[in-house]
Amino acid sequence: MLRITIAQLNFTVGDIEGNVARMVAAAQQAAREQSDLIVFSELALCGYYPGDMLDEPPFLQRVQDGLAALQQASAELPSLHWVVGAPTPTTGPGKRLHNSLLVLQGGTVRLQYAKQLLPTYNIFDERRHFEPGPDVAKVLRIGSAQVGLLICEDGWNDHGADYATNPFERLRDAAPDLVISINASPSHVGKREQRHQIFGGSSRRHGLPILYVNQVGGHDQVVYDGASFAAEPEAGIVFEAPRFVEDVRTLRFDNGHFLTADGQAPARVPAEGLPTMEFYRQQILLGLKDYARRCGFRQVVVGSSGGIDSALTLALAAQALGPENVVGITMPSRYSSSGSVDDSVALCQNLGVQLHTHPIAELVAGYAQQFEGSFGQPLQGLPLENLQARIRGTVLMEYSNAFGHLLLTTGNKSEISVGYCTLYGDTNGGLGLIGDLYKTEVFALSRHVNEQAGRALIPQAIIDKEPSAELAPGQRDVDSLPPYPVLDEVLKLLIEGERLSAAEHLAAQAFVAQLQADDAGRALVQRVRIMVARNEYKRRQAPPILRVRPRAFGSGRQMPIAAKYV
Numbered sequence: 001m002l003r004i005t006i007a008q009l010n011f012t013v014g015d016i017e018g019n020v021a022r023m024v025a026a027a028q029q030a031a032r033e034q035s036d037l038i039v040f041s042e043l044a045l046c047g048y049y050p051g052d053m054l055d056e057p058p059f060l061q062r063v064q065d066g067l068a069a070l071q072q073a074s075a076e077l078p079s080l081h082w083v084v085g086a087p088t089p090t091t092g093p094g095k096r097l098h099n100s101l102l103v104l105q106g107g108t109v110r111l112q113y114a115k116q117l118l119p120t121y122n123i124f125d126e127r128r129h130f131e132p133g134p135d136v137a138k139v140l141r142i143g144s145a146q147v148g149l150l151i152c153e154d155g156w157n158d159h160g161a162d163y164a165t166n167p168f169e170r171l172r173d174a175a176p177d178l179v180i181s182i183n184a185s186p187s188h189v190g191k192r193e194q195r196h197q198i199f200g201g202s203s204r205r206h207g208l209p210i211l212y213v214n215q216v217g218g219h220d221q222v223v224y225d226g227a228s229f230a231a232e233p234e235a236g237i238v239f240e241a242p243r244f245v246e247d248v249r250t251l252r253f254d255n256g257h258f259l260t261a262d263g264q265a266p267a268r269v270p271a272e273g274l275p276t277m278e279f280y281r282q283q284i285l286l287g288l289k290d291y292a293r294r295c296g297f298r299q300v301v302v303g304s305s306g307g308i309d310s311a312l313t314l315a316l317a318a319q320a321l322g323p324e325n326v327v328g329i330t331m332p333s334r335y336s337s338s339g340s341v342d343d344s345v346a347l348c349q350n351l352g353v354q355l356h357t358h359p360i361a362e363l364v365a366g367y368a369q370q371f372e373g374s375f376g377q378p379l380q381g382l383p384l385e386n387l388q389a390r391i392r393g394t395v396l397m398e399y400s401n402a403f404g405h406l407l408l409t410t411g412n413k414s415e416i417s418v419g420y421c422t423l424y425g426d427t428n429g430g431l432g433l434i435g436d437l438y439k440t441e442v443f444a445l446s447r448h449v450n451e452q453a454g455r456a457l458i459p460q461a462i463i464d465k466e467p468s469a470e471l472a473p474g475q476r477d478v479d480s481l482p483p484y485p486v487l488d489e490v491l492k493l494l495i496e497g498e499r500l501s502a503a504e505h506l507a508a509q510a511f512v513a514q515l516q517a518d519d520a521g522r523a524l525v526q527r528v529r530i531m532v533a534r535n536e537y538k539r540r541q542a543p544p545i546l547r548v549r550p551r552a553f554g555s556g557r558q559m560p561i562a563a564k565y566v
């Protein structure tokens with residue numbers, strides 16, 4: 001029988017000293033629980049993913065010092081084995097580092113394993129910094145068990161019998177009793193189920209119990225949900241740690257089975273995870289909390305237009321940080337409807353958020369007038385529309401500068417896709433909460449937030465009103481864009497493509513095929529395609545957004561700007 005402690009922790013990238021302290025505290029808990037083995041996540045020592053910090057000698061020196069501190073701590077708990085993820089120097093040619101797994105015990109490194117498969121797709125770029133490890137299986141006897149070791153991507157390619165491309169093959173040949181996989185696996189909708197399918201499948205195919213340990217926390221645009229789990233060959237997924245929170249707990253591994261610390265069968269793991277909207281909500285809350293905390297912000301400011309995007313952003317921010325840490329600013333102009341102020345007042349009252357009024361009509365008029373000398377006439381048309389958005393963006397940045405609030409930008413994925421936003425205006429901000437949600441999903445998540453609260457936190461009037469930028473008289477989004485239910489299906493196919501769930505993909509494909517049955521539909525799809533391509537320059541200058549889908553704007557979609565698109 002082996003006692004294993006899962007350390008699903010929220011590490012901060014670069015905070016080696018803080019991460020060491022977290023790991024030591026978890027190891028002390030493990031020792032109290034008489035554990036034989038504690039398992040930390042991939043690159044736990046430096047946090048995942050440190051990017052080009054890995055090129056900096058002082059950073060690598062701190063990593064080395066951190067490892068020395070861990071070794072020393074392991075000497076003080078001699079009966080505990082520590083499975084630790086850390087960068088380590090290579091000895092051969094190529095890149096100077098391996099992405100490694102180390103087993104520490106009694107003050108020494110008992111084993112080192114270098115990750116073999118380095119992901120370089122989507123948001124991952126590990127080959128930029130690391131040399132792949134040799135295709136050797138690493139197995140260590142700990143107590144009564146032979147433990148095989150893998151690192152994240154190593155376990156994602158379990159198809160085909162080629163040793164070089166499938167580390168599972170060689171590991172299976174080494175006949176461990178148990179496989180431990182350490183991970184830094186970002187979450188997006190459907191990811192938990194995908195992990196269960198992949199690792200559950202490998203467990204069954206190779207007849208190997210697998211313990212999968214993930215990190216938790218938000219790192220810039222990427223959020224890790226934790227959700228560490230255990231898989232058995234016959235029973236499937238038998239244990240799952242909670243999502244979006246830290247969790248340090250000890251399991252027993254006895255006769256090929258995972259049991260709770262007191263020897264019971266763990267609670268049943270449901271096949272289905274959180275409903276999509278609740279998943280979005282929790283992912284965004286953790287993403288904002290960790291971004292604000294790590295960057296040293298306590299409070300955020302949001303322009304409150306009385307529209308759905310700013311309303312949802314305010315509601316999520318209030319849930320993540322507490323309403324006392326959220327400030328709304330309503331900035332009526334000549335073209336603002338009375339609802340823009342009244343609905344903002346109702347919203348902020350519901351949320352318990354303070355709302356300041358900062359009218360911009362005079363600022364806009366004065367500013368527009370100033371152009372008469374050089375333009376021969378005051379500003380009008382699109383430049384005047386954008387001026388309003390830019391003045392609002394400037395006002396919001398002044399609040400940010402004056403009070404140290406983080407400005408949250410409110411763009412959704414539909415607008416960001418087609419560039420329906422003003423550069424240096426409503427695109428201002430440090431972080432976007434809903435930038436990976438299509439507009440139709442913004443409505444769905446707003447309804448979900450209300451349902452969950454058991455009351456209309458976001459006033460029904462805001463949910464019911466027709467989307468409008470309110471930058472010109474009577475302006476409506478549908479005058480410039482296809483209706484959102486149409487636009488979103490086209491965008492899903494263009495941007496997410498096969499990364500959509502099977503059901504979403506089928507639905508979008510059928511919808512767009514029907515749309516393209518006539519010339520007008522074909523022209524619409526082509527127009528959207530061109531808008532998406534032409535607006536890459538706006539996205540490149542936009543603030544980071546929290547990722548909730550497999551393909552989010554940012555590092556996961558790298559497109560050229562100055563190219564011929566179609």
Ligand SMILES: Nc1ncnc2c1ncn2[C@@H]1O[C@H](COP(=O)(O)OP(=O)(O)OC[C@H]2O[C@@H]([n+]3cccc(C(=O)O)c3)[C@H](O)[C@@H]2O)[C@@H](O)[C@H]1O
Pocket residue numbers: 382385386389415419420421422423424425426468469471477480537561
């Ligand atoms: N390839 C390229 N590389 C770098 N820069 C490039 C560029 N192409 C244009 N530009 C620059 O970008 C400028 C045009 O962009 P920009 O100034 O933003 O202006 P623009 O995209 O022309 O207009 C903004 C649009 O967004 C709508 N809007 C604004 C605000 C809020 C909302 C909403 O509902 O949320 C909608 C508004 O009604 C209007 O249709 C050009 O004047 C040029 O300076």
Ligand SMILES: Nc1ncnc2c1ncn2[C@@H]1O[C@H](COP(=O)(O)OP(=O)(O)OP(=O)(O)O)[C@@H](O)[C@H]1O
Pocket residue numbers: 302303304305306307308309310311329330331332333336340392410411415426467468469470
């Ligand atoms: N009158 C206003 N007062 C305060 N902020 C505003 C106002 N109008 C626009 N904004 C800010 O600019 C962002 C873009 O607003 P706009 O109304 O143009 O488009 P939108 O994408 O439909 O957003 P929303 O649904 O929040 O209205 C808003 O989310 C808000 O942060």
Ligand SMILES: NC(=O)CC[C@H](N)C(=O)O
Pocket residue numbers: 042119124151152153154156183184185186
């Ligand atoms: N850190 C990694 O190797 C992550 C890659 C892996 N496929 C995942 O997304 O979970």
